[in-house]
Amino acid sequence: MKGKRSQGLGALLFIVFSALGLVGGTYAADYRPLLGLDLQGGVSVVLQPVGEASDESLDQALSIIRQRVDALGVAEPEITRQGNTILVQIPGVQDPDRALELVGQTAELRFRPVQSVIPEEQVQAMLTDPDSLFPTVTTLPTGTTVTDGATSTTSAPGTTAPPTGPADSVNDGSGDADELGFGAPGQELAAAQVAPVTTEAPPTTAAGSDTVPPEVVPPDTIPAPEIADFDPASMLAQLELTPDDQDNAEAEVVLGQYDEEGNLVARFVLGPSLLTGETLESARAGLEVAEWLVRPVFRSGPEGIDQFNAAAATCNPPSPTCPTGQLAITLDGRVISAPVIQASLFTRDQVQITGGFSEREARDLALVLNYGALPLELEPQQSQIVSATLGSDALSAGLIAGAVGVALAALYMLAYYRLLGLVGILSLVISGSLLWGLISWLGETQGLALTLAGITGIIVSIGVSLDSNIVYYENVKEDVRNGRTVRSAVDRAFTSAFSTIVKADVASLIGATLLYLLTIGSVRGFALYLGIATVLDLVASWFFMRPAARLLASSPRLANNPRALGITLPAEAS
Amino acid sequence: MSVLGRLYRGENDFDFQRAWRYGAAISVLLLATSIGALLTSGLDLGIDFKGGVAWEVPAPGVSVGEARTTMAGLGEGNAKIQIVGENILRVQAGPQTPEEVDSIRETLAALGGAEHGDVSVSVVGPSWGEEITEAAARALVWFLLAIAAYITVRLEWRMAVGALVALVHDIIITVGVYAIFSFEVTPNTVIAFLTILGYSLYDTIVVYDKVHENAARDRGREPYGAIMSRSINQVLMRSLNTTFTSLLPVVSMLVVGAGILGAVTLGDFSIALLVGLLVGAYSSLFVAAPVVTLLHRRDAANLEARARLERQDRASVRAGADSLDAGGDSTPASDEPARPALFSTGHPPRPRKQGKRR
Numbered sequence: 001m002k003g004k005r006s007q008g009l010g011a012l013l014f015i016v017f018s019a020l021g022l023v024g025g026t027y028a029a030d031y032r033p034l035l036g037l038d039l040q041g042g043v044s045v046v047l048q049p050v051g052e053a054s055d056e057s058l059d060q061a062l063s064i065i066r067q068r069v070d071a072l073g074v075a076e077p078e079i080t081r082q083g084n085t086i087l088v089q090i091p092g093v094q095d096p097d098r099a100l101e102l103v104g105q106t107a108e109l110r111f112r113p114v115q116s117v118i119p120e121e122q123v124q125a126m127l128t129d130p131d132s133l134f135p136t137v138t139t140l141p142t143g144t145t146v147t148d149g150a151t152s153t154t155s156a157p158g159t160t161a162p163p164t165g166p167a168d169s170v171n172d173g174s175g176d177a178d179e180l181g182f183g184a185p186g187q188e189l190a191a192a193q194v195a196p197v198t199t200e201a202p203p204t205t206a207a208g209s210d211t212v213p214p215e216v217v218p219p220d221t222i223p224a225p226e227i228a229d230f231d232p233a234s235m236l237a238q239l240e241l242t243p244d245d246q247d248n249a250e251a252e253v254v255l256g257q258y259d260e261e262g263n264l265v266a267r268f269v270l271g272p273s274l275l276t277g278e279t280l281e282s283a284r285a286g287l288e289v290a291e292w293l294v295r296p297v298f299r300s301g302p303e304g305i306d307q308f309n310a311a312a313a314t315c316n317p318p319s320p321t322c323p324t325g326q327l328a329i330t331l332d333g334r335v336i337s338a339p340v341i342q343a344s345l346f347t348r349d350q351v352q353i354t355g356g357f358s359e360r361e362a363r364d365l366a367l368v369l370n371y372g373a374l375p376l377e378l379e380p381q382q383s384q385i386v387s388a389t390l391g392s393d394a395l396s397a398g399l400i401a402g403a404v405g406v407a408l409a410a411l412y413m414l415a416y417y418r419l420l421g422l423v424g425i426l427s428l429v430i431s432g433s434l435l436w437g438l439i440s441w442l443g444e445t446q447g448l449a450l451t452l453a454g455i456t457g458i459i460v461s462i463g464v465s466l467d468s469n470i471v472y473y474e475n476v477k478e479d480v481r482n483g484r485t486v487r488s489a490v491d492r493a494f495t496s497a498f499s500t501i502v503k504a505d506v507a508s509l510i511g512a513t514l515l516y517l518l519t520i521g522s523v524r525g526f527a528l529y530l531g532i533a534t535v536l537d538l539v540a541s542w543f544f545m546r547p548a549a550r551l552l553a554s555s556p557r558l559a560n561n562p563r564a565l566g567i568t569l570p571a572e573a574s
Numbered sequence: 575m576s577v578l579g580r581l582y583r584g585e586n587d588f589d590f591q592r593a594w595r596y597g598a599a600i601s602v603l604l605l606a607t608s609i610g611a612l613l614t615s616g617l618d619l620g621i622d623f624k625g626g627v628a629w630e631v632p633a634p635g636v637s638v639g640e641a642r643t644t645m646a647g648l649g650e651g652n653a654k655i656q657i658v659g660e661n662i663l664r665v666q667a668g669p670q671t672p673e674e675v676d677s678i679r680e681t682l683a684a685l686g687g688a689e690h691g692d693v694s695v696s697v698v699g700p701s702w703g704e705e706i707t708e709a710a711a712r713a714l715v716w717f718l719l720a721i722a723a724y725i726t727v728r729l730e731w732r733m734a735v736g737a738l739v740a741l742v743h744d745i746i747i748t749v750g751v752y753a754i755f756s757f758e759v760t761p762n763t764v765i766a767f768l769t770i771l772g773y774s775l776y777d778t779i780v781v782y783d784k785v786h787e788n789a790a791r792d793r794g795r796e797p798y799g800a801i802m803s804r805s806i807n808q809v810l811m812r813s814l815n816t817t818f819t820s821l822l823p824v825v826s827m828l829v830v831g832a833g834i835l836g837a838v839t840l841g842d843f844s845i846a847l848l849v850g851l852l853v854g855a856y857s858s859l860f861v862a863a864p865v866v867t868l869l870h871r872r873d874a875a876n877l878e879a880r881a882r883l884e885r886q887d888r889a890s891v892r893a894g895a896d897s898l899d900a901g902g903d904s905t906p907a908s909d910e911p912a913r914p915a916l917f918s919t920g921h922p923p924r925p926r927k928q929g930k931r932r
Binding site: 046048096097379380381382383384385386387397398400401402404405406408409412413416452453456457459460462463464466467470471474478496499500503504506507508510511512514515518519523526530 | 728
């Protein structure tokens with residue numbers, strides 16, 4: 001028996017220390033439960049597409065929305081997709097109406113001529129240490145090349161390339177900055193950049209003609225301009241990113257290009273939009289001659305390829321509208337790619353975009369182009385603006401009510417089951433601490449939010465937890481009444497009680513799981529918290545309740561005084 | 575000895591088989607009332623199910639009448655207006671254009687003397703509400719099926735049937751209460767319903783587990799009804815205690831949370847939970863149990879046990895036992911042994927075994 005007792009003790013210590021450790025760790029890491037919308041205020045909206053929508057376009061819409069919401073600078077937005085529905089929850093947002101507007105807008109794919117490109121590093125340098133920046137002699141960036149698909153070669157001997165770094169485009173997001181020259185002060189920052197021209201395809205033929213036209217080899221340096229007044233402030237002002245609501249098709253804008261992690265890599269100064277994604281029919285990424293490229297297909301006629309050709313003509317050869325010869329593809333205020341236009345006339349299905357893409361980059365670009373061809377219009381089905389005051393009122397009400405309820409229940413347990421009741425309360429504290437730690441950790445790492453529905457789930461689970469105790473104690477009482485000693489009753493009663501507890505908890509879990517899988521929104525949160533609390537109840541029952549009861553029973557003083565454990569023997573009927 | 579005293583000492587020995595007759599009558603009454611209310615006044619569905627717009631603004635000192643005049647001025651005189659919690663004005667109306675939503679929001683903010691940002695707005699498209707309802711109904715059906723399967727596997731199919739009957743009974747009555755009192759049905763209400771089902775089920779399973787345990791031992795010797803009745807007595811205290819400890823937080827949410835502190839959402843939950851908990855506890859004992867007993871009536875072990883009883887009866891009668899009536903018409907069709915309940919379970923109490931409890 002002693003061996004068994006120490007085994008139980010081990011389990012008990014394990015769970016107590018785990019609970020303490022978890023709570024302590026939570027405090028140390030300053031993890032807190034993440035409050036949901038109805039508790040801290042904010043905006044939530046459910047969006048559904050108008051008409052049919054493919055999975056890819058929904059995913060693309062999702063990432064667009066995510067970008068927009070991130071730009072709002074909110075902590076912990078939650079943007080998820082369930083089937084055909086996109087659910088956006090933005091807690092703690094300052095301007096809820098604007099957020100709602102922003103989220104539901106349809107994104108437009110635009111082609112804008114590039115007037116200049118400035119890597120972000122240089123912008124940062126300008127901000128922090130302007131004097132270190134003198135316009136320098138440069139080597140030239142290579143752009144990705146846009147060619148007529150008739151030629152298979154996109155580079156020819158003698159192509160200049162900057163000796164450094166990946167020889168492809170500014171837009172592979174690698175963040176390697178090619179150095180640029182600044183124009184002489186007084187000029188607009190849209191300094192002329194000449195891209196290394198590679199091949200130029202014969203304008204009209206579609207069939208494979210492999211002619212390699214004369215190359216234009218640009219000088220690879222630009223004479224250093226004079227530095228008269230170098231005014232960082234005004235340059236910076238011109239380089240400020242255009243905010244979303246001013247990102248109009250007719251305006252000149254400054255947009256950024258971002259890498260995979262969402263860091264700003266370069267800023268593009270762009271002219272007004274020359275055409276939109278609706279000129280596209282489709283786009284496909286493919287592996288050709290050991291290189292990944294993207295083949296957009298334009299619609300025919302004035303709605304499609306004609307517009308593209310008009311844009312190409314302004315970029316090739318470079319004109320004041322398009323001094324760099326690059327045409328930026330932008331979606332939702334971000335530059336996705338900015339290839340150099342290699343020809344001035346294209347056939348609608350013979351366009352290819354190359355630039356040393358990885359498979360992923362090529363596929364991503366194709367996705368964006370496809371999306372732009374048929375932008376998804378999303379309609380809000382349900383939206384909610386919860387004011388922060390109502391939210392925090394609800395929170396405090398929930399907490400107070402919960403606390404009062406728990407206190408009352410605890411008092412009752414003490415009164416009815418005496419010391420065993422104390423065990424029950426402690427068991428509740430243990431599973432409560434575990435729950436707290438778990439919720440805080442999940443909130444920080446997974447963005448799991450605690451809503452009012454969740455709090456209700458937790459309050460409900462208090463009843464479940466106490467019930468496990470009650471089932472056990474009643475079993476103990478019955479065994480004692482039937483003649484067992486308290487000590488042995490505590491052991492035996494647990495086996496049958498636990499079997500009951502497991503059955504009932506599993507039924508609860510089945511319900512919670514189903515609810516979680518089949519519903520949306522607040523019901524889901526409720527199901528999750530109920531499920532977690534139920535599991536923790538099982539844990540606490542096994543690891544704490546039994547050893548603690550056993551401990552109590554093994555004390556000889558208590559064993560001989562069952563009333564202290566809330567057990568009245570029939571003989572004591574007074 | 576008082577009833578409570580007996581309960582506390584675990585010496586209760588109520589005759590549940592008789593109680594079930596009353597229970598049946600009560601249940602039928604409740605069900606009829608609920609269905610009647612559903613058919614006549616119907617449910618008060620909130621905007622999440624019907625579609626529409628709801629505004630909530632703290633508006634101390636504003637009465638429903640004033641609000642209605644204001645709303646009428648905006649052309650929405652039929653809007654549903656309530657004061658919830660402490661001075662929070664809640665207005666619900668049918669679908670609106672975004673401009674209308676905003677202008678009503680401004681008006682209400684002015685009325686309540688609050689900031690624009692203090693008004694909570696909820697907009698629901700009409701088809702969304704349908705989708706939610708459908709999703710909830712689907713979840714419910716799957717839940718019932720899964721539970722039935724689980725109980726069948728772990729216990730027995732008759733208990734699954736009993737559990738389902740009890741759950742449906744609970745749903746109808748709780749929904750009926752909402753219809754009778756015109757409480758508003760929101761998604762939170764749905765959550766509460768599902769919680770109740772969970773609780774009721776939990777309760778039912780605890781009872782079933784005890785019966786299962788006892789029946790495994792006493793099948794051939796006692797009629798099922800007697801076993802059931804005895805088992806319920808054994809778990810009665812636990813049932814009562816659990817219901818009570820579960821009720822305390824819920825009542826606290828209702829009284830403290832919604833009543834004193836004015837958190838409306840808590841009120842939505844709490845009412846449903848309160849009703850449901852009570853009905854759920856009741857149904858475990860008075861619906862689920864008798865259904866299972868009924869289903870066991872014709873099974874072999876039960877019939878054998880009854881036959882045995884009959885033989886015992888007749889033996890005692892023939893032996894001239896004094897206090898026992900010879901009303902020995904215990905046909906298999908009747909549920910009760912046809913003699914006065916000297917011992918409520920129909921036979922002298924069995925000596926308790928000190929051995930292994932299975």
